[in-house]
Amino acid sequence: MKTIVEVKNLIKNFPIGTGVFTALKGVSLSFLEGEFAGLVGPSGSGKTTLLNIIGTLDVPSEGEVIVLGKSVGKLTPKDAAQLRKEELGFIFQNYNLLPVYTVFENVEFPLLLLNMNTDERKQRVMETLKWVGLTEKVNSRPSQLSGGECQRVAIARAMVKRPKLVLADEPTANLDAANSHNILQTMEKLNKELKTTFIFATHDEKVIGYLHRIIRLSDGKIVEDETPNP
Amino acid sequence: MKNKKYKQDKSNLIPLQGLGVMIKMAIRSLIGNGLKTWLNVFVLSFTFVLIIFMQGLLEGWNRQALNDTVKWEIAGGEYWSLKYDPYDPFSLDSSAAVMPATLKSEYNAHEIEPVLFSLGTIYPGGRMQSVLLKGIRADQHLIALPTNLLKPTSENDVPVIIGGHMANQANLKVNDLVTLRWRDINGTFEAVDIRVAGIFVTSVPTVDVGQIWLSLDQLQKMTVRPGASTIIIKSEDVSAQHLTQWPFKDQSELTKQTTAMIKAKSNSYNVLYTIFFLLALIAIFDTQTLSIFRRQREIGTLVAMGMTQRQVVGLFTLEGTMNAVLAILVGAVWGMPLFVIFSINGIHIPMDVSSFGIPMADRMYPVFTPTLIAGTMTLILIVTALVSYLPARKIARMNPTEAIRGKAL
Numbered sequence: 001m002k003t004i005v006e007v008k009n010l011i012k013n014f015p016i017g018t019g020v021f022t023a024l025k026g027v028s029l030s031f032l033e034g035e036f037a038g039l040v041g042p043s044g045s046g047k048t049t050l051l052n053i054i055g056t057l058d059v060p061s062e063g064e065v066i067v068l069g070k071s072v073g074k075l076t077p078k079d080a081a082q083l084r085k086e087e088l089g090f091i092f093q094n095y096n097l098l099p100v101y102t103v104f105e106n107v108e109f110p111l112l113l114l115n116m117n118t119d120e121r122k123q124r125v126m127e128t129l130k131w132v133g134l135t136e137k138v139n140s141r142p143s144q145l146s147g148g149e150c151q152r153v154a155i156a157r158a159m160v161k162r163p164k165l166v167l168a169d170e171p172t173a174n175l176d177a178a179n180s181h182n183i184l185q186t187m188e189k190l191n192k193e194l195k196t197t198f199i200f201a202t203h204d205e206k207v208i209g210y211l212h213r214i215i216r217l218s219d220g221k222i223v224e225d226e227t228p229n230p
Numbered sequence: 231m232k233n234k235k236y237k238q239d240k241s242n243l244i245p246l247q248g249l250g251v252m253i254k255m256a257i258r259s260l261i262g263n264g265l266k267t268w269l270n271v272f273v274l275s276f277t278f279v280l281i282i283f284m285q286g287l288l289e290g291w292n293r294q295a296l297n298d299t300v301k302w303e304i305a306g307g308e309y310w311s312l313k314y315d316p317y318d319p320f321s322l323d324s325s326a327a328v329m330p331a332t333l334k335s336e337y338n339a340h341e342i343e344p345v346l347f348s349l350g351t352i353y354p355g356g357r358m359q360s361v362l363l364k365g366i367r368a369d370q371h372l373i374a375l376p377t378n379l380l381k382p383t384s385e386n387d388v389p390v391i392i393g394g395h396m397a398n399q400a401n402l403k404v405n406d407l408v409t410l411r412w413r414d415i416n417g418t419f420e421a422v423d424i425r426v427a428g429i430f431v432t433s434v435p436t437v438d439v440g441q442i443w444l445s446l447d448q449l450q451k452m453t454v455r456p457g458a459s460t461i462i463i464k465s466e467d468v469s470a471q472h473l474t475q476w477p478f479k480d481q482s483e484l485t486k487q488t489t490a491m492i493k494a495k496s497n498s499y500n501v502l503y504t505i506f507f508l509l510a511l512i513a514i515f516d517t518q519t520l521s522i523f524r525r526q527r528e529i530g531t532l533v534a535m536g537m538t539q540r541q542v543v544g545l546f547t548l549e550g551t552m553n554a555v556l557a558i559l560v561g562a563v564w565g566m567p568l569f570v571i572f573s574i575n576g577i578h579i580p581m582d583v584s585s586f587g588i589p590m591a592d593r594m595y596p597v598f599t600p601t602l603i604a605g606t607m608t609l610i611l612i613v614t615a616l617v618s619y620l621p622a623r624k625i626a627r628m629n630p631t632e633a634i635r636g637k638a639l
Contacts, residue, residue, distance in 0.1 A: 058631050078538055081536050086536070090531075094635075096534075099262070101258065110536065113251075113535060
């Protein structure tokens, strides 16, 4: 299987006042195509920082991160945006749906950025909404949806362009248990059928139970990398 | 589930489609803002209509004033006697001169009309009033004065015509007789009873206020200045000659003062709608700043989905500019009928404007040219775009990871 992400001796520093805070202290790991893996650790362990760098939303201070063959630290803002637009999907803790758009329009948005033609866009959106079971809510606005439904829209939005890699930052943090399981089952199914790589940042035990590979972080370092459910 | 690659429609891969997407997004966000958008749009549309209306009114006034001045006073321009100074009444007597021989043929063809000026005094109803006497040929056709009424009906008849404001000032009516006193070239005072043969209505105060028109022959005889005139009005159909003793003043020179006074009025109106415009722009600036603050998560999400931060700046700038587009559309809906009504029916000016010193009809017709409308639209769009861009610039400096969490600002 192909390596999707390769992290080599990654260090990330943040300026704080007159000093520097090191969020990641020499992290090295890699992810293969089709993995369903999670970065697990308490708050402040560096999991979100690592996820953001893999997602090209941030850059390494030292070391190298290679995503789909491209070195994140060497990408121009335009190239990074292009990579995110074509190959990466994001799922956020707070769903981050566009409030003035309907469900259909939220899911359609990444395809508009890819200049997909109208007919194919429509077909693709409806197909994706069918995966997440929201075809009857196409004309609803996010304010009219429950938390679980909002997160399923976010998953659909992340998946609609068939990305190679989906990054999910605490996707179940604002959901109850039933919805959390529902979301995770959906994502697991998508991972199996589409071979999309999923990387989670989480400290939720419910999520950990679904992960095929668990990378534990503590204080900016990897303390464990296990594969309980290969 | 199939994981096939999507078909890229290459015919759509042109910058315009990207712009179309952004316009669609901008409109959607604007409408999503609800009342705030419509308040901004209303104020901006009011400013848009006000600017066009006031500028149209001034343009109409300017055109009307210039047209009326040409029609009632200057025709194609004037030759002035070398010593004539319109600002020195004491020069009037000494400035009259005989018309040059080179203008004889044009004189005979009525392509020029000499006018003699002299000072006098009338005594209407026992009061005394200084007047400027102007003598012109009764059979002239260059200016709109009803000079055909200046032909005497009997030997002792001295018919005159006066303007409406003059008639009001002196309390004179048609066929009234009033005593006129003047000094001839020898300094001798003379007097005669003049008959008001006609009262004309004009917007040009410089042929009306404080003036009495009579036959040129009659005035030349009265002042013992045979063949003399102070100015010579030229037809628009003939070219001006270069005469050293009679310098020519063309239409633009003679209407310079009128144009300058109207322009001064324009400057004061500029202040008025600049204030309205600034209010609208401040509202848009505030809305943009608040919008960017409230929509940090959205900004971060757009970046995560593959827009560059510059594109997001462009999106928010476009959104702000759409306020102007909407304002123009709304302004067109309620402004156009007003423009049409007023340009056809005019606006009645219910005040005595004779003291203004410049031609101002009692009914003004605004002129709304395509240049005016297009220019105002362009101004509003450009300035609104700039005001929308200024607060949007900070998006380019936002950290997207913090924006996603709503903590970038």
